[in-house]
Amino acid sequence: MSELDTKICDVFAGLVVRKDLVKTVKGNAIVPSYVLEYLLGQYCATNDEDSIESGIQTVKEILAKHYVHRNEANLIRSEISRKGSLKVIDKIEVTFNGDKGVHEAAFDNLGISKVLVDGDTVKKHSKLLVGGVWCISDVQYFSSEEKDVCPWILNSIKPIQLSSFDFEQYLACRKQFSKNEWVDLLIQSIGFNPDALSWRSKLTQLIRLIPFCERNYNLIELGPKGTGKSHIYSEFSPHGTLVSGGEATLAKLFINNTTGKIGLVGYWDVVAMDEFAGRGKKPDIKLIDTLKNYMANKSFNRGTGPQGAEASMVYIGNTSHNVPYMLKNADLFYDLPDSYRNSDGQAVLDRLHYFIPGWEMENLRSDMFTSGYGFVVDYLAEVLRSLRNKDYGDGFTKYFTLSSDISTRDRDGITKTFSGLMKIIFPSGEATQAEMEELLNFSIEGRKRVKDQLMRVDATYSAVSFGYSDGAQKFHSVLTLEEQEFPQYYGTTSNTDEPQSQLLDDLPLENGLADATAKQDLVEETELKEQHLTFLENQRGVCYDDLFGPYLKGATHITITDPYIRLFFQARNVMELLETIVKGKSEADEIVVNLVTVEDEFKGEEQRNFFEQMQSSMLAVGIKFDWTYDNSGAQHARHIVTDTGWKISLDRGLDIYQQYDMNDTFQLANRMQKQRACKAFEVTYIKV
Incomplete structure (x- = not known):
């Protein structure tokens, strides 16, 4: 563990409970995970392997013996009539028969109905009346010659839920x-x-x-x-x-x-x-x-x-x-029925x-999917339900003030989201200023996404400056991620390329927000300049060709310094940077590329093998690749330096992308960097 x-x-x-156990016991039982985890919580809520194995077998036996499969319903009904009674796991829904003045239960998989249920049971478990509830129940069969009398009797019923919290x-x-x-x-x-x-x-x-x-x-x-x-x-x-x-x-x-x-x-x-x-x-x-x-x-x-x-x-x-298609041609509500995009339906969307x-x-x-431990789902469900009685919506107000532009409806959306995140992550209601600011940013972004798209659907909605001021009265603008990824489409009216607002102009780089205009400058500007760029988590459309290509072009000697080039994916990053260098050089030129890194203590041979393969591959295209180990412990910085006088400082080195399946040949993220989601990272270009 x-x-x-x-x-x-x-x-x-x-x-x-260990979360992968759900798949182990589920088999072909079409039953919600919380039902299975209820059983696993009874018998496998431990980290002792022997106890877990024993518990799995017990749960499997319970499911085999008591869970009702639809295709075996007739067999189970026969068994109940033969034995007189049997415990079953099934979804039960109760209806009120007004003609007879009684409550009647129907078993979803077992296929029996009109089973009488006493009023106290219905009152205690009112959800039986709507939608149905998964239960462990004791069903009895009693044959009767009376035509209108249901032979099935419900002796006991226990909804799958936590008993105390x-x-x-x-x-x-x-x-x-x-x-x-x-x-x-x-x-x-x-x-x-x-x-x-x-x-x-x-x-x-x-x-x-x-x-x-x-x-x-x-x-x-x-x-x-x-x-x-x-x-x-x-x-x-x-x-x-x-x-x-x-x-x-x-x-x-x-x-x-x-x-x-x-x-x-x-x-x-x-x-x-x-x-x-x-x-x-x-x-x-x-x-x-x-x-x-x-x-x-x-x-x-x-x-x-x-x-x-x-x-x-x-x-x-x-x-x-x-996303860019929807932004260019309509809005992010593009796929909703037209009824929700007209004046009445917009009111529903505005209340999101x-x-x-x-x-x-x-x-x-x-x-x-995890194989680690997590709360038994039913326990966490009860935790969340108990938190409905608390309200942390104004927790950030001791540090921050929302923009005066923000309407009451926008403010409600922001504060309810903030309150919910606080309850989930900081259930005591206590968090630092920085922790609250992070959640406030995230809360504002989600409501801003709603409002920005409504403005595209209906031009009568007024523009809003979404952001907040801190204690020093410094205003912090908040942008959505797609606003930063696709600035050429986000600030436009549907089917036009005319700017709708100047929200992206002169935005300060702060709080991890990426400067979208600077990103565009990087791609479009031919004149290199000193600058600092910040990129958000999950941002796409970023590639080495755009980030590094213009600054590496024309160099004959390039030094890459990164102590963390040890594993396969890290070596692959270097290989992709070498590909960028190849794209920018003349076929007749030769470029020396030296990597300074740390020798892996345990897998040094595998590490050298990566480098040797790159060295051999690059020789054919005029790249003389070599590497140097610096194990002094003093080398922590990650940067790229060229003999043309540029230094590119990288806070994450070349490791800017989140995990993707490198073995899937047909996944675009494996073949095109711009299709990969980024980690949060910063790049600084310095003329030395």
Whole structure:
């Protein structure tokens, strides 16, 4: 186990589980992860391998014996009638039979219905009435000659959920983890490998949790297929429900006027609408109207009087075009139905607190899933639910003041997101000024993305200066990442190339914000100049040819200093820099390139083998590549120096890209640097 896994198991003993065990026990059982983790938490909440193996077998036996597969339902019903009773794991939904004045249960997989349920059970577990709940229940069969009497009897029912939760203990345990350790624990808890995600991607994953800990939080995520947008809402928590866009009707979401039955928003903490996008879809105008009022006022009225609810609304949809295409031809809401882009639908979009840029999330790969330890999902679900009673939205106000341009609705979006992130990362409400500033930046960016796109949909929306002032009254502008990646399209009106605003002009380099205009200068300017550039995590469109090519052209001797050229991917970075040098030289010229690095203590032979292969390859194109070891320990700087008088200082060296699959020949990121997501890094060009 890693040091973090050991710490997790020690501090949260009995409340964590190894996350890869879910796949081990799931088999062909179509059951949510939180149900499986409930069982694993009972038998495998340990780091003892023998106990884990024994627990896995126990869980497998329970699933084999009690989980109901639809294709075996008839066999299970027969077994219940033969034995008299049997415990089953199934999804149960209860309806009220008004003619008889009784509650009746229907078992999703077992295929039986009209099973009588007593009123106390329904009152205790009200979610049975809407959407259904996964339960462990004891079902009995009693044959009767009476035609209208159901032979099935429900003796007991136990929803899959935590029996108790100690919030003060949770806070005390949180204090034993650093911020980074805690975030990695949370990322592992939702099933992902933190080493495969950038810090920005980790924060984006945590944004997906805010609807569970923040009442009436409105979130949208649009992006390509296969990035795990709906995973959290379908698998993560017994307090959330996922419905497809086609099933999201007024009656199902709010209230059925025929039966008087309250819909999903009255019973669930989170209602996520999947398949929300689709330009050809024509959603019910009355549904849009009701959503608009509910998202603004936390209540709805369908002629039976106002009804209040606390459910957060999440909208999930796939995009059919890349970001620059959408920005050039329309907006980032491009794939939504037209009904949400007209005047009534825009009101729904304007009530969104955050817009997750799903295009930043990579398609899920096997290495992105964790084999480490994380909270039993049900435990974390209860933690988040208990945090709905707290509010940390004004926590940043002792250090920062939002721009006066920001409207009440924009401010609500920012403060609710900030509050949610604080609850998740700093549940005690205590954080440093720098930590709060980071979360405030992220919160503003998500609401700004909503507002900027609404301005493109409807020009009557007023421009807003999104940012904040610190204690010294210094104003900090906040930009979205796509605003910095595609400045030539972001500040334009649809189908034109005329600037819509001057938001990108004269932006200061601060707080990790990339100067988009400087980036464009780097590509377009023929005259080299001294400058400093900063790039954000997940930023794309960056390549060695643009960053280094112009400054290396014409040099006959280049020295690369980087102590961390040891592993394969680091040697590959050097090879790609050599390719940039080759592209910029004349065929008849020769260039000497010397690498100064540190010899690897354990894999020195493999390291030398990398260098020798590069040396041999480069000779054929006029590059004399050589290397020098400096093991003095004094060499920490990373830079490139040319005999033409330029020094390029690199805070991360050549390691500017996040992980990508180097073995996948057909992945663009493997073949084109501009398709890779960057790490946060800075480059300084100095004339010496």
